[in-house]
Amino acid sequence: MTSYQQKQWIYTQRPLGRVSEQHYQLKSHRYAPQLANNEVLIETTLVSVDPYMRIQQSEKPTWEQPHPLNTVQGAATVSKVLLSNNDNFKVGDLVAGYTGWQTHTAVHGSELQKLASDIDPTTALGVLGMPGRTAWFGLMEAGKPRAGETVVVSGAAGAVGSLVVQFALKNGCKVIALAGTSEKCEWLEQLGVQHALNYKDFDNASHLADTLASLGGVDVYFDNVGGFITDAVMQSLKLHARIVICGQISQYDGGLDNPAQGPRFLHQMLYKRATIEGVLARDYSHRMDEMLRHVGPWVAAGEITFKSTIVEGFELLPQTLGGLFEGQNTGKAIVRI
Amino acid sequence: MTSYQQKQWIYTQRPLGRVSEQHYQLKSHRYAPQLANNEVLIETTLVSVDPYMRIQQSEKPTWEQPHPLNTVQGAATVSKVLLSNNDNFKVGDLVAGYTGWQTHTAVHGSELQKLASDIDPTTALGVLGMPGRTAWFGLMEAGKPRAGETVVVSGAAGAVGSLVVQFALKNGCKVIALAGTSEKCEWLEQLGVQHALNYKDFDNASHLADTLASLGGVDVYFDNVGGFITDAVMQSLKLHARIVICGQISQYDGGLDNPAQGPRFLHQMLYKRATIEGVLARDYSHRMDEMLRHVGPWVAAGEITFKSTIVEGFELLPQTLGGLFEGQNTGKAIVRI
Numbered sequence: 001m002t003s004y005q006q007k008q009w010i011y012t013q014r015p016l017g018r019v020s021e022q023h024y025q026l027k028s029h030r031y032a033p034q035l036a037n038n039e040v041l042i043e044t045t046l047v048s049v050d051p052y053m054r055i056q057q058s059e060k061p062t063w064e065q066p067h068p069l070n071t072v073q074g075a076a077t078v079s080k081v082l083l084s085n086n087d088n089f090k091v092g093d094l095v096a097g098y099t100g101w102q103t104h105t106a107v108h109g110s111e112l113q114k115l116a117s118d119i120d121p122t123t124a125l126g127v128l129g130m131p132g133r134t135a136w137f138g139l140m141e142a143g144k145p146r147a148g149e150t151v152v153v154s155g156a157a158g159a160v161g162s163l164v165v166q167f168a169l170k171n172g173c174k175v176i177a178l179a180g181t182s183e184k185c186e187w188l189e190q191l192g193v194q195h196a197l198n199y200k201d202f203d204n205a206s207h208l209a210d211t212l213a214s215l216g217g218v219d220v221y222f223d224n225v226g227g228f229i230t231d232a233v234m235q236s237l238k239l240h241a242r243i244v245i246c247g248q249i250s251q252y253d254g255g256l257d258n259p260a261q262g263p264r265f266l267h268q269m270l271y272k273r274a275t276i277e278g279v280l281a282r283d284y285s286h287r288m289d290e291m292l293r294h295v296g297p298w299v300a301a302g303e304i305t306f307k308s309t310i311v312e313g314f315e316l317l318p319q320t321l322g323g324l325f326e327g328q329n330t331g332k333a334i335v336r337i
Numbered sequence: 338m339t340s341y342q343q344k345q346w347i348y349t350q351r352p353l354g355r356v357s358e359q360h361y362q363l364k365s366h367r368y369a370p371q372l373a374n375n376e377v378l379i380e381t382t383l384v385s386v387d388p389y390m391r392i393q394q395s396e397k398p399t400w401e402q403p404h405p406l407n408t409v410q411g412a413a414t415v416s417k418v419l420l421s422n423n424d425n426f427k428v429g430d431l432v433a434g435y436t437g438w439q440t441h442t443a444v445h446g447s448e449l450q451k452l453a454s455d456i457d458p459t460t461a462l463g464v465l466g467m468p469g470r471t472a473w474f475g476l477m478e479a480g481k482p483r484a485g486e487t488v489v490v491s492g493a494a495g496a497v498g499s500l501v502v503q504f505a506l507k508n509g510c511k512v513i514a515l516a517g518t519s520e521k522c523e524w525l526e527q528l529g530v531q532h533a534l535n536y537k538d539f540d541n542a543s544h545l546a547d548t549l550a551s552l553g554g555v556d557v558y559f560d561n562v563g564g565f566i567t568d569a570v571m572q573s574l575k576l577h578a579r580i581v582i583c584g585q586i587s588q589y590d591g592g593l594d595n596p597a598q599g600p601r602f603l604h605q606m607l608y609k610r611a612t613i614e615g616v617l618a619r620d621y622s623h624r625m626d627e628m629l630r631h632v633g634p635w636v637a638a639g640e641i642t643f644k645s646t647i648v649e650g651f652e653l654l655p656q657t658l659g660g661l662f663e664g665q666n667t668g669k670a671i672v673r674i
Contacts, residue, residue: 055604062608226603245606256604263596266563267392269582269615271399276613278606 006031009101009317011073014066017254018325019054021318024073025194033106035085041063041106042095048125049075049333054252063280073101076130089114096124103337116326126332127306128298129290130281134246135163136291138279142244143220147172150216152233155224155249157184159332164222165193166304176215178229187330191292191305199229208232226250227262229289233264241274252325267286307331343368346438346654348410351403354591355662356391358655359408370443372422372571378433378443379416385462385656386412386670391589400617410438413467426451433461438654440674463669464636464643465494465629467618471583472500473628475616479581480557484509487553488569492561492586494521496669501559502530503641513552515566517664525665528642536566545569563587564599571602578611589662644668
């Protein structure tokens with residue numbers, strides 16, 4: 001029986017602040033699985049790194065119980081089939097699954113989706129995967145943008161944000177994109193946003209709020225970041241503004257378990273009869289096909305730009321996760337093995 | 338021509354903290370109006386005192402520009418007709434209007450609604466007026482309560498809150514009512530709430546959150562108060578909770594212009610896919626009849642309890658307004674002239 005050198009990142013310790021390598025243990029051993037009926041042995045080539053992973057490491061329950069300790073870090077992956085005991089998969093097939101931070105594993109075929117050989121496999125982790133679904137339904141269903149309205153996106157150069165920006169533009173909206181480097185802002189301008197703002201150019205929320213007000217105020221806010229950017233938007237809402245909470249990445253270094261203080265803003269909701277809605281990708285999992293019917297043709301026609309920051313090396317997974325909270329990635333963060 | 342001693346409270350100075358007599362000037366002079374076509378001279382008997390008045394004194398625009406200085410304080414009133422140049426009104430008629438803090442005024446008949454002679458005139462300022470409309474549409478349309486769900490109401494013994502409580506009970510909900518004295522809590526228990534909590538019994542938001550969690554968590558939160566009560570509810574939400582922001586009375590002593598700090602909570606919206614919506618009575622003004630069709634028969638049948646705290650004396654208007662922010666009233670605060 002052939003054996004493989006299986007490497008795994010085991011989640012061993014709950015981070016209190018920034019997550020890093022010290023919260024994981026790298027294991028490596030020979031692996032010679034006996035495939036059960038309908039199982040497939042895969043070798044992972046692309047591993048997803050997403051901000052939600054840090055939420056699942058919070059001490060308190062979030063949308064579920066915390067990620068269990070001493071198990072392989074969960075993650076979406078793209079892999080190739082090495083051995084197959086399942087008629088739907090043959091050796092060499094490219095598959096997407098949720099198989100975590102490990103190089104090899106045996107998995108039941110029902111847990112895998114076969115990828116077409118003619119598409120960029122990174123799309124399965126981005127525009128045609130979970131981030132695309134989050135961006136599409138979060139913006140269109142919770143945000144309800146109308147043509148001509150102003151959509152503000154925080155974390156606009158990220159995996160979800162950069163798609164929200166483009167979906168809003170396709171919908172005829174004016175887009176104000178917030179990101180943390182001038183390079184990101186330049187890219188967002190290339191994508192066609194009317195205003196790309198580097199939030200680091202603003203001393204405080206009032207300063208940013210003044211700028212947002214001078215640009216006409218906010219109809220829809222798609223929030224990936226929270227913190228002072230959100231404080232500023234709350235002061236700049238237009239009547240019946242819709243706020244979509246997709247992430248609060250500025251708060252993930254411990255602020256979820258022990259919330260930071262910020263200015264109270266609920267009176268603004270009253271003044272503007274505004275709404276806030278939290279959205280989570282999994283609530284739309286059963287509508288993946290619907291998203292693909294909208295977005296798939298745009299991707300095939302090259303009308304949607306998707307970017308990945310690809311880090312080479314399985315060993316770099318924990319630090320790539322930590323790097324999300326420093327804004328190191330543009331577009332989707334992926335580790336290639 | 339008959340003349341009258343007209344007294345008026347003129348709003349002269351913007352409060353920075355608690356509003357009081359020093360922000361008003363009491364004027365008194367002889368008044369002998371010449372009625373124009375369709376005008377009516379009224380003598381006011383009941384004057385409404387509402388928390389929203391303090392919002393309109395904020396420095397920054399709210400849902401409109403600030404209440405103008407050096408004008409009569411705006412307010413809903415009940416009055417009787419002294420003279421009439423309008424075929425729809427005769428001397429002695431009881432009328433509701435928005436004629437402000439003054440004892441007498443001439444007003445166009447189109448600005449007045451005639452009240453039936455057989456109803457308690459305080460209802461025009463409460464259950465069958467603006468507070469009733471706010472409670473009904475805020476709860477039913479924004480809160481969308483389903484039978485069996487848990488509705489938490491802050492400021493539950495107030496003009497709006499005590500109606501929300503009763504509408505929620507009629508809707509088959511379990512109600513947790515929050516108020517600030519044991520007398521108020523006893524009254525709320527008489528109204529039938531499952532749990533009446535005196536928020537002053539809780540040291541901090543975590544303590545209150547633990548209690549709310551032990552009672553099963555929150556499906557709908559109707560918020561009149563804000564501050565630490567709201568902080569606690571945000572930690573106790575159930576999946577798809579709906580939060581209705583009707584008021585933030587704990588923040589009205591200056592916290593609207595210069596927001597206080599509180600714990601960030603938007604990650605909870607994500608965890609629970611919860612929504613927040615701000616509601617304002619005026620958005621439902623055109624649907625007053627619809628509210629009356631629902632609530633009017635309950636009032637006529639004695640199925641809704643409405644209470645007023647009636648302060649005797651025109652001179653006490655400013656301090657009655659300030660007293661709202663100390664929780665002095667149970668039910669609707671009214672000054673009788």
